[in-house]
Amino acid sequence: MLRRLMLLDDVPVAFVKVFAVLFGLAWGSFATVAIGRIPQGLSVVTPGSRCDGCGSPIDPAKNVPVLAWLFLRGRASCCGARIPVRVPIVEALGGALAYLACDRALVGGVTVGALALALVVFAASLTAVVLTFIDLDYLYLPDGGVVLLAALGAAHTLLRHGAWSEGAIGAVVGFAVVYVPFIWLYERLRGFPGMGLGDAKLLAAVGLWFGGLGAVAVLVLAAIQGTLVALATLLVRGRIEEPEAVVREREELHALAAQGDAEAAKILAEDPLAEAPPEGLAGARLAFGPFLCVAFLEWLFLEDALVAQLLPGL
Numbered sequence: 001m002l003r004r005l006m007l008l009d010d011v012p013v014a015f016v017k018v019f020a021v022l023f024g025l026a027w028g029s030f031a032t033v034a035i036g037r038i039p040q041g042l043s044v045v046t047p048g049s050r051c052d053g054c055g056s057p058i059d060p061a062k063n064v065p066v067l068a069w070l071f072l073r074g075r076a077s078c079c080g081a082r083i084p085v086r087v088p089i090v091e092a093l094g095g096a097l098a099y100l101a102c103d104r105a106l107v108g109g110v111t112v113g114a115l116a117l118a119l120v121v122f123a124a125s126l127t128a129v130v131l132t133f134i135d136l137d138y139l140y141l142p143d144g145g146v147v148l149l150a151a152l153g154a155a156h157t158l159l160r161h162g163a164w165s166e167g168a169i170g171a172v173v174g175f176a177v178v179y180v181p182f183i184w185l186y187e188r189l190r191g192f193p194g195m196g197l198g199d200a201k202l203l204a205a206v207g208l209w210f211g212g213l214g215a216v217a218v219l220v221l222a223a224i225q226g227t228l229v230a231l232a233t234l235l236v237r238g239r240i241e242e243p244e245a246v247v248r249e250r251e252e253l254h255a256l257a258a259q260g261d262a263e264a265a266k267i268l269a270e271d272p273l274a275e276a277p278p279e280g281l282a283g284a285r286l287a288f289g290p291f292l293c294v295a296f297l298e299w300l301f302l303e304d305a306l307v308a309q310l311l312p313g314l
């Protein structure tokens with residue numbers, strides 16, 4: 001065992017990073033599949049990659065991350081269907097996040113522990129990317145992704161020999177700072193919640209990673225950026241639109257319920273998105289999960305720089 005560790009120590013960090021980027025690009029490709037399939041309740045494993053246009057299987061040679069999209073100029077080779085620019089962006093993000101994870105975890109050299117840490121950081125950051133796009137499309141954060149992020153937070157504490165109590169307190173604080181003011185109190189004051197339960201669960205997972213103060217920092221970062229994006233959207237478009245998929249799903253459910261479908265009526269009765277939002281800015285529905293995820297990534301990779309910049313006294 002000792003001998004193997006010494007051999008691993010001889011591996012240059014640069015070599016590991018090159019391998020990590022290729023590994024990250026491949027997982028980025030998997031992430032694009034997960035973003036498309038998880039909200040529809042489909043398996044992310046089988047079948048293999050299929051064209052969104054015509055459903056035919058994609059030849060692995062035409063599925064090379066980023067490059068395939070560039071060579072095909074954003075069109076499927078089978079039927080010419082447009083491949084959204086989000087696909088190569090998520091793939092490239094996979095590569096970039098794998099590089100950053102190595103950069104952060106391998107400062108002390110290449111060891112089994114450092115590689116495991118890099119892997120945990122990478123998996124969490126890619127999970128945050130998947131949650132971002134699903135929430136943008138559907139205004140919902142799948143529990144599975146949030147639980148995975150929480151489990152990776154626990155693994156992160158274990159690998160860094162951190163204090164468990166800090167993570168546990170962080171989870172409670174993270175949940176409470178979203179739930180108490182923005183769901184519980186907001187609903188009593190205005191009759192509908194200001195944030196989703198998914199946002200509270202997500203910030204609980206963030207608290208497992210960074211502790212209570214870190215969770216609050218992530219919430220503040222997310223709120224600042226969310227406000228800026230909302231203002232910019234209003235300036236440019238004049239209003240904040242609901243995602244297409246949410247509008248479509250609601251119309252389908254209302255049509256079914258009108259025909260007497262009990263299942264659809266039941267879903268509508270429990271769904272906070274069952275009614276179209278009230279007109280005007282106060283009723284605008286903007287997914288907050290993406291901002292929490294972006295702030296999580298910022299805190300994960302830039303915590304030291306952000307603390308030095310924003311709170312120079314600390």
Ligand SMILES: [Zn+2]
Pocket residue numbers: 051052053054055056076077078079080081
């Ligand atoms: Zn096709």
